[in-house]
Amino acid sequence: MSGSSRPSGPAADPVVEAATRQVMAALADPALRPVVRTFFDEETFTATHVVHDPATMKAAVIDSVLNYEASSGRTKHGSAQKVVDYVRETGLEVEWQLETHAHADHLSAAPWLQEQLGGKLAIGADIRRVQDVFGKIFNAGTEFARDGSQFDHLFQDGDTFSVGSIPAIALHVPGHTPADMAFVIGDAAFIGDTLFMPDYGTARADFPGGDARMLFRSIRRLLSLPAETRLFLCHDYKAPGRDVFAWETTVGAERAHNVHVHDGVAEDDFVTMRSARDRTLSLPSLIMPSVQVNMRAGHLPEPEENGVSYIKVPVNRL
Template sequence: MTSPEVTAFFDEATNTISYVVRDPEGDACAVIDSVLDFDYASGRTDTRSADAIIAFVRKRDLRVEWLLESHVHADHLSAAPYIQLAVGGKIGIGDHIKIVQDTFGRVFNEGAEFQRDGSQFDLLFSGGDSFQIGQLRGDVLHTPGHTPACLTYVIGDAAFVGDTLFMPDFGTARCDFPGGSSGTLYDSIQKILTLPDETRIFVGHDYKAPGRNTYAWETTVGEQKATNIHVGAGASRDDFVTMRDARDASLAMPRLIIPSLQVNMRAGQMPAPDDKGDVFLKVPVNKL
């Protein structure tokens, strides 16, 4: 099986890992889960994280074919349109984005001008679809539970799981956002764990589990099956649902959930400016 070249970019402000995935036989690559820096207190954006990816791509003369989103993130803003403008690539996400757009279109009281058909993205993937990064094949697994639109991208011997799984010592994603389901997440994880044990798993976030002093983002299917603290060693579905639901009830909302959802459901674009060219984000009261 082909082993893609994977380069990680860690954003400590949001604990997000973005990836550049390269065809080892050529210059084609994909960018997965990019970050647009955002200071909530001032309402200001910054592009330093995205610029690091752009500089990497340009220095190595890579050709960006895809800007892939694992789901509509609730903890960081996507930089996909900014990177696309600089180095190209098509923006892709799961076709269940339409469910997410409908849900949060209502939460944020978006008007009829906000399209809820996924048309802001260049391509919508369904589970079972495949795509190419040069000569490198990618396969799409629909792995909902954290959100309805979560995807895992299996590219050669590597699986990019977004927020579905974390490192084995940290466990799994929360499921208490609208449309989330702990039972569905368990089922999705079992789908991922049917991949060969040697499959490399790249997670979307890391928070340094207790007792670990360094950030980490690469593991394997075999390690997850054996030692994941939430689903490893044959944990049952009922036990997982009980644990996950109780844990989620104790968690605060992500710091950037309000700006992130509004931007990411638009494929990384800000809401349309007003007649003076100013852009505004909404804060729904008692809705999340």
């Protein structure tokens, strides 16, 4: 499938068109293609991507993991330390700590990585909607700001930035949560919880603020990028019959083979399938600590008068 092979749409999407021009430029010029090193945390099935510009050695860390032991409430930095070691050994300079969304299945290590490596901590601007919804669910109180101010930067749809000399653009892809953002860096798109590997399908859309129809439209937006666009996923769970974890695919592969949203799948059929499938799923085991921490940009809740931070569990609420 060639780079010019793209699905037709009823109307032009200027942000996708801009991202397409960027990808095509990177496909034509190897200097605009980033190097990606992925660290996979098997406990949470999460892929953390370190993406860098080989010309300047500037880098971004995307969707980092803070290890959390639910039975004891203890945090550890084993997964994040691997990122630190790699960045230092490779001689990278971190410019960005990027979150594709407020994760419900793992805690972010971004604040700790900032202390070790630097970089601006950023997420999509609609994190404010997530903070509002979950601030109420967890009764976080008026002291919890719902304005995204815990982050250094909030991306709007179509915002451009760079990693070193490689151009990048943010694409709003809600559906899994209202705040999901994909980051297209050169010819590589980091798409968070929207798509999984073609043999596994798509992300759930049943969390508060999620929407299966919106997810379908966001996915079609991503799949409007050139077929050769590299896609880097946030999770993998090994589809039946596959024995190894995988987190990299392409737009072309997803369009041809994704078991939920390959070319030809109608929106209504996807919504029916996704909604039925979501009703069979249990909540992620770490949703309580993850959301409370991640809506705070990876910071623990403020310590109480005894100096200890606490994770709340709302009874019969989720």
